[in-house]
Structure formats: C-alpha cells, structure tokens
Amino acid sequence: MNSHFKSALFSQDASFYNEIKADSLAEKETRLNIYRNNVFVSLIEALSDIFPVTHSIVGDDFFRAMARTYIVEHPPSSPILREYGQSFADFIRGFEAANSLPFLADLAALERNLLTLTHEREQDTLTREEVATVFAKVEDPSTLYINLPSSTQLFASPFAIGSLYHAHQSDGKLRLDEVDIYESEYLLICKSFLYAQLHVIRFSEACFLKNLLQHKSLEEAIPDEADFDLGNMLAKLIEWQLISRISNQPPAIYQQEK
Amino acid sequence: MSCLANKAEDALSASSGFLTSTGISLKPVYYQTILTDFPEIGFFEIHAENYLSKGGPAPYFLAKIREHYPITVHGVGLSIGSESPLDVEHLERVATLVETFQPEMFSEHLAWSSHYSHYLNDLLPVPYDQTTLDRVCQHIDQIQERLQRPMLLENPSAYFEFARSEMSEVEFLSAITKRTGCGLLLDVNNVEVSCFNRRGDPYEYLNAFPMDAVGQIHLAGHTMDANQNLPLKIDSHDDTVCQDVWALYQHTLRLAGDIPTLIERDGKLPTINELMKEAQFADELRQAVIQERHHELTL
Secondary structure, eight states, X not given: OHHHHHHHHHSOOOGGGGGEEOSSHHHHHHHHHHHHHHHHHHHHHHHHHHOHHHHHHHOHHHHHHHHHHHHHHSOOSSSOGGGOOTTHHHHHHTOGGGTTOTTHXXXXXXXXXXXXXXXXXXXXXXXXXXXXXXHHHOSOGGGOEEEOOTTOEEEEESSOHHHHHHHTSTXXXXXXXXXXXXSOEEEEEEEETTEEEEXXXXXXXXXXXXXXXXXXXXXXXXXXXXXXXXXXXXXXXXXXXXXXXXXXXOOHHHHHHO | OHHHHHHHHHHHHHHHHHHHSOEEEOOGGGHHHHHHHOOOXXXXXXXXXXXXXXXXXXXXXXXXXXXXXXXXXXXXXXXTTOSXXXXXXHHHHHHHHHHHHOOSOEEEXXXXXXXXXXXXXEEEOOOOSHHHHHHHHHHHHHHHHHHTSOOEEEOOOOSOEETTOOSOHHHHHHHHHHHHOOEEEEEHHHHHHHHHHTTOOHHHHXXXXXXXXXXXXXXXXXXXXXXXXXXXEEOOOOSOOOHHHHHHHHHHHHHHOOOOEEEOOXXXXXXXXXXXXXHHHHHHHHHHHHHHHHHHHHO
C-alpha cells in the first residue's frame, strides 16, 4: 500500500483511488490532492530554507519549478530535513533552464556546505588572550606551528559567489550592485562556536592558510607574495577565532606520519 | 546533602511545571527571548528531528533552555505506520536525544512518512485493519524497548478514510494502547480537522476516546483548503487555536480531568507573548475544570 500511495503522490496515477472511501472520483482526487500538495509544498520550503540565496537569485516561480523537478527525481532519504539537497548543486548543473546562470550550481554547493558545517560538532579554539599569551612567551614566532580547526576548507571559485552570498545577507555590508559575478574568488569556509563562516580572502592568504592546514610552521607557511601581510592575517584568524592550537611542534599525529 | 536536596527540589518543580502549566512549541526565533526573560511557561516541546545535529545552535540553545524548563520531545520522522521496518539508525539518534535531554514525554504519530529509503515529509494515513494494527504495535514495542519508557501516540489529522478499514480510528487507537501499553497524545485540533473531513461528530469521537490513556493534549490552529469542490480543513499549525477547538478542549477536560497541554505552532510564528496568551487561556480552562470537579466531589 505504501509504495502504491507513494507513486500516487508523485504522479496522477488513478489506480490508488480504489483505496479511498468517497462518493465520486472527483472527491477522491480532491482528497488525495491535499497530500500531494503537502508533500511538495513542505519539501520545496525545506529546499528554500537550505538554499535561500539560490532561491532569491532565481525568484520564487523559477525556484519552485526547479525544486519540484528535483524532488521527483531525488526525494529525501532522511527524516532529518536539513540534510536534504546534497545533490541539488549537481542537479542545477544539469538543469537546462538554469544554463544562463553558470555560477548558480557553485552558489548552491556553497550554501549546502555552510549549513552542513554549522551542524557539525564545535571544535575548541583559542581566545584572543590565550593567543597573546603564547606569542608573548616566544622569542622567534616564525618557528611556531598554528593549527586551524580540521573542518576548515579553502576553495577557488571562477565566480564571485562569496561576495554574491554576502550581498544577500541582511547585514548590509555589501550591495548587490558592487558584485561582479564573473570575477574569480578565493573562499575560506570555517567554523568557530555555533555557526559556519564564509570569508572572501586573497590568493596569498589562501596559500598561507593551505600551508597551515598542511601543518607547516609559520616560517614555511608564509607565501612568496608581495601583498601578504602576516600581522594582518594573524589578526583576522584571532578575530574569527580560528586558531585551535599554537605550539613549537607540529601536531603529534602529523609527526607520526612524518 | 543540601546540594542534592536542591537538585531534587528543582527536578520536582520542573516536572510539576509540565503537569500543571501549559507549554508551547520551541522555535529558534524564541531562543534569545527565553534565555533573557525566562518567561513563565510550563514546558517547551521540540521536534526531535530538528535537534539531532552534533553541533550548531539547536543542541546548544536546547541545553541552555533545558537547564531552566522541562521539555517534551515530539518525533515526526519515525514513520510508525510504515510497511517497511523502522529505521534503526534514526531510532538510535532519537533515543540518544531522549537520553541526553530527559524529556517529560516522548510522542510520535499514528502515520507513515518513509517507505524504505524515501522520506516524504508528510504524516500520511494508515488503514485501520488487523495487518496495520499488528505492524504499528510491533513498531511501538520496538521504540518503547529502545527508549526504555512508554511513549505517547498521537491521533492523526486525515483528509480521507481507507475503503479497507475494518474499525474506527478510536477503536484502532484503543487496541494499540491495550496491546503495547503506550499512552496517547490527544490532538484536539486533529479531532476537529479529521471529523470535519470525514463528516463525523467530534464530540462523539471524544466521548468514545480512551481518556485514561491520554498523557498530553495538543492544541493548534487549522485552515480551510483552497479547493472549490469539497470543504476540507487543513492541519496547518499556522494560526491561533479557533473557538471550535477551544470548545472541544473544554469538553475533553470535563471528560478526562486536567491533562498536560501544549499550544502547538509551526508556521507564521507570532511573538512568544502571543503564544503565552493562548497557553494562559488553556490554563484558565484547566483551572475551571479542576474547580468544577472539586465542587462535584465536595457536594
């Protein structure tokens, strides 16, 4: 019965109507339509909650139509709805009607990624005072190893999706007309405390952070780029509360690997 | 010693909040107000599926709020009515949540929402026949065994009846409580919605309902469906409790006596004060019934 019911929800299949007690075929259809509508409306809303910027960019009608097609092809597999839409970005990439927005799939992947990270377990990071204490004790900071939370991710995007995302936030820090979507961007996606954060960073900063993630010492991590400013970069890491450990040794696991 | 005594007092006063004072649905927009103003609310109810993350704001704020208030956990995803087996991994996550936050009650629905690996995000109806009864009871046994506590099963809101049903909804629910020992969550709004949609009398439904098994009541708002062919009420949870449902609630209290109650709201969320007003109104009706009963006893 469940599988029969399910296919009637996703199609106009009339054979399930035999199961419904009613006086006429029209009544059976009206009653079943409530469930058909509930399933699609609630799942479209769920996708809209997960991909709010994507929704805002394509508009309500387009988003609902696109989401509807996605739901039929990829219904959720988990009762935890915030996990839904793992394949939505790939679906958008192949969705012909969205071809004129070549950045849309990357933007959706970014939104999905941020939400996933928000719901991951928090990792302890050092406070501003703790970082200051360590730096005050050492003579040569360049020998130090700075660790970032293991969930930290770096991306190079051919489109300015980070700025596009920021311009859709209500903090008013960036206006949409200031974004040139066809400019490439380097993105830092990270989490400290409860929420995932997204930062648009320079190429040199991305190189430096990539080196830190590979457990290089500060000295080894500094990129050979004229615009790199170590003081400014460390100030940002402290402000974003992204330093999980400072030591004169790389992490123990990494040492063993060596 | 004194520390232990304090803890015991806290636990007692916390659970008496659930028993005597009406609760409301917990939503993220209310977190800050709750933790700043500590409003007088009997308890908060969460949807289990919204609190199963390893991190992020949901478990963090829930832990803070739980320090000050009793909670109830309401599952929407176990799919007790499914023909497919229960999702054991999901049951495990829900059980961990229940163990962590120690709710006053755990409740779920008489409905199905998953078929094997597909989740449909709606509470879909089941036929009231022997095969379904056996399966639902087996699923409830499995849940109660894992949770190590009795659960409450909620009466559904339904938009059609199955031609193959062999018994009434009330007979079906009564049989489940007898066989599994589970309690019932009586959603009075669902009674109004389902009885209206199947052209039945909600008062007759309540008169036949096994009130002894009811451990909690839900009150919510509903809306009319927009179709032009057939008047149908939709269990939308996005409006205030309507007059018809308040009247049914009062009738329920007269039949059953005082029962822990929740104002359930999931959409078009108002300020927390608006929900508190509805909770206070429920408390007034509960007090009135307690006094009526007391008066009857003393006469």
